Amino acid sequence: MATNRFQDKLAKQLHEIPLSVLDLAPVVEGSTPADAFKNSLDLARHAEKLGYLRYWFAEHHNMPAVASSATSVVIGHIASGTSTIRVGSGGIMLPNHPPLVIAEQFGTLESLHPGRIDLGLGRAPGSDMLTTRALRRDLRSGEDFPAQLDELRTYFDPSLGNGSAHVQAIPGEGLNVPIWLLGSSGFSAQLAAELGLPFAFAAHFAPDYTVQAMQIYHNYFKPSNVLDEPYAMIGLNVVVADTDEEANRLFTTQQQSFLNLVRGGKPSLLKPPVDNMDDIWSPFEKQTLENQMRLSAIGSIDTVKDKLQAVLNMTKADEIMVNGSVFDHSARLYSYELLKKAAEMK
Helix, strand or coil: CCCCHHHHHHCCCHHHCCCEEECCCEEEEECHHHHHHHHHHHHHHHHHHHHHEEEECCEEECCEEEEEHHHHHHHHHHHHCCCCCCCEEEEEEEEEEEEHHHHHHHHHHHHHHHCCEEEEECCCCCCCCCHHHHHHCCCHHHHHHHHHHHHHHHHHHHCCCCCCCCCCHHHHCCCCCCEEECCCCHHHHHHHHCCCCCCEEECCCHHHHHHHHHHHHCCCCCCCCCCCCCCCCEEEEEEEEECCHHHHHHHHHHHHHHHHCCCHHHHHHCCCCCCCHCCCCCHHHHHHHHCCCCCEEECCCCHHHHHHHHHHHHHCCCEEECCCHHHHHHHHHHHHHHHHHHHHHH
């Protein structure tokens, strides 16, 4: 039975919650995936020094601007180049993989980097339908996500009893790899609540369902051997610069990527920022994108601090994961540095 836990929960202050990083290993025009991986390691080390809690990679395929398709491999690379920050997936698209393979991969990562690996799971294909066929052949495989999740969890903990009693994940079995459910609607929120798992919502591209999903998760949450209380994270687009004007200019790189998707165009490398998006989009496209990205926090330290606190007041999140696709790598590093300063202000 649902409770009013969400209504009763007090929103946290920005300085009270952890900040984490979502990285798609972006490939910008004039660069290669190899450059993207170098930049990711540099940013991960930077984030670790600044005190960010997690550094996650997202699984996407057939997208020239996203180099994190072999997500487990990239996680291992970043974990090897850092020492304290948690590294994981945000997320692995489980229907693309046999659960046993994911258990073995993340069991291996946890064995190599004990206590530092997170396994965030989604049920979308992470690409277009043609690529989905190339990945998994069966377009209906996302429908049995709960069963796949049960099987995966049982490989780590056979006492759950929902997987094959005759197959072991080695390494994997007996290891503590925290599993998160990721979502952009109410489905994963409901499932995470039912299983007592931590939940991460993709508010950076699904703002319309953010509050609803958070309400579902908190109100239907059942305590488990994983969590006594609900723990929810939201993903947000955040770009910080010395001025609002400069931050908004840097953000046009990401706006151009979203615009290309809205237009149904073929995915391309990340483009450099422009001075005026009105030269590129139509009034209707502008309205569409601004609505889709309305929870984004873009601006100076003060502007971003106020926007993030407003989002926390609305969502009552326990953690924020930041996606900041900035064309210039040095500006990207600086953005995360300014964000940490904003978060530490009281």
